[in-house]
Amino acid sequence: MCGLLFTNNPQVDLNKFRIALNQFYYRGPNYSEVKKINSALLGHNRLSIQDLSLAGKQPFLSSSGRFIIVFNGEIYNFRELAITHNIALKTGCDTELLIELYEKQGKNMLQELNGMFAFVIYDLKKNRYFSARDRLGIKPLYFFENNGFITYSSEVNGLKSLFNIEEVNEWAIRQYKKVRMFFDGHTIYKNIRMFPAGHYDDNGDIKEYWSLPYAKNKQPPTDQELSDLILSAVTYRRIADVSLGSYLSGGIDSSIIAILAQEPDTWTIGFSDDNEFFWSDLVAIKTGSIHTKILVSYDEFINTAKDMISIRQEPLSVPNEVLLYLMTKEVSKKNKVVLSGEGADELFFGYDRIFSWAMESINFDMEQFDNLYSYGKHKDYAVLEALIEPFNKKNYNCEDIVSHFFQIRHLHGLLRRLDNSTMRCGVEARVPFVDHRLVERMAGVSGTYKMANGIIKAPLKRIYKHILPKEVVDRKKIGFPVDLDKIFKQGNDYDTWLNFNLKVLGI
Incomplete structure (x- = not known):
């Protein structure tokens, strides 16, 4: 705002x-x-x-x-x-x-x-x-x-x-x-x-004044209760005196929001040789939206990243933060508010490898967590211990620790990325899946519900399969694609991205 x-x-x-x-x-x-x-x-x-x-x-x-x-x-x-x-x-x-x-x-x-x-x-x-x-x-x-x-x-x-x-x-x-x-x-x-x-x-x-409530093996919501909560969250976030749009990557999170919101404009972005346009087009046909697909060059990516870092005087978190900004620049020409799908992966176990490991393990293992979560090569366990410590001292099991970590620590990082990228363009991003009522309801619900039969975000796929294209429901999750190898010509090495950010800041 x-x-x-x-x-x-x-x-x-x-x-x-x-x-x-x-x-x-x-x-x-x-x-x-x-x-x-x-x-x-x-x-x-x-x-x-x-x-x-x-x-x-x-x-x-x-x-x-x-x-x-x-x-x-x-x-x-x-x-x-x-x-x-x-x-x-x-x-x-x-x-x-x-x-x-x-x-x-x-x-x-x-x-x-x-x-x-x-x-x-x-x-x-x-x-x-x-x-x-x-x-x-x-x-x-x-x-x-x-x-x-x-x-x-x-x-x-x-x-x-x-x-x-x-x-x-x-x-x-x-x-x-x-x-x-x-x-x-x-x-x-x-x-x-x-x-x-x-x-x-x-x-x-x-x-x-608020902390994430926790109750071990809390009773899962009924499908009706969950769908009512999500619809209420989306409806609240459509309240505005200006035009709204929706990000639409073609993943299940943004697709659910776009279909429920039924806003006239949807937006996606990618490189000419690396994008998700096929899936987002399928959903856009369902919504009947004016669907804008934005193409970015690798040179534009690098120059924009430098500009963002210099203006904010902070490093960027992940490379797709640049794509969010470039997409929102186009959004700002038509919409002043945009709906986004952050939060669904954290609430409904959308990261298959790390959540599968957490559910199968009793005791939390820092080295294994490091292998599954960290991108850079730095073996700085003191950082990881500080990151996990608030959850470790509560005597949680491995699933509880990882679940709370993603809902509190990881999600906070995503929200910073979103706010930084959108507000730079004078656009307000709203996140229905981070409605506190929904977050509170899902806290403590077992992973066997969220990832039933090994299917990530199983409740969302079950509840919304009748309104989503089958290809989107069955699609394997991929992140917002940015191939660092094609950008930096130095191998797809995450440390290259981190050092690039610090160099722009003169650090």
């Missing part, structure tokens, strides 16, 4: 603050504003999705005049919450609901929100702030602390610009080289942190 910047540091220069906000202007090209209130600065770049008028511009002041908010994301159930809590909305935007509900309920409102969000609310009366991030970390929020003050930003480049941060985080680089992502709040810069998902910060008091 947008990009935000906030600081309660009175020493921050207003002009430098404006420059920092402009570092990620692309997140909200429709409107930008900075307000100085007491000792705080609040900045916002708006991508208009709900209520396109200036009534929805931010920073947004509460009706009482006591609270002001900068907010990035969407609250899908904002109209229901307004009715439930007797809030008379003067605008058609969820920002108003969020700040009015906070004035009524404080932090307790977080439990009622269905959506993706990162926001900071400032109390003009008490000179205090309250910030929060959604349960699964769909929307980003970074922070920098110095001299007892805090600054929040939607992107790393805003903080890097504002505070001239250059010192590299060596532990984060080790994380990146081993598992192509950062975790535990680390970023590539030593003093810039990612605010944790499912947490709030009440003026310096950071606490968790």
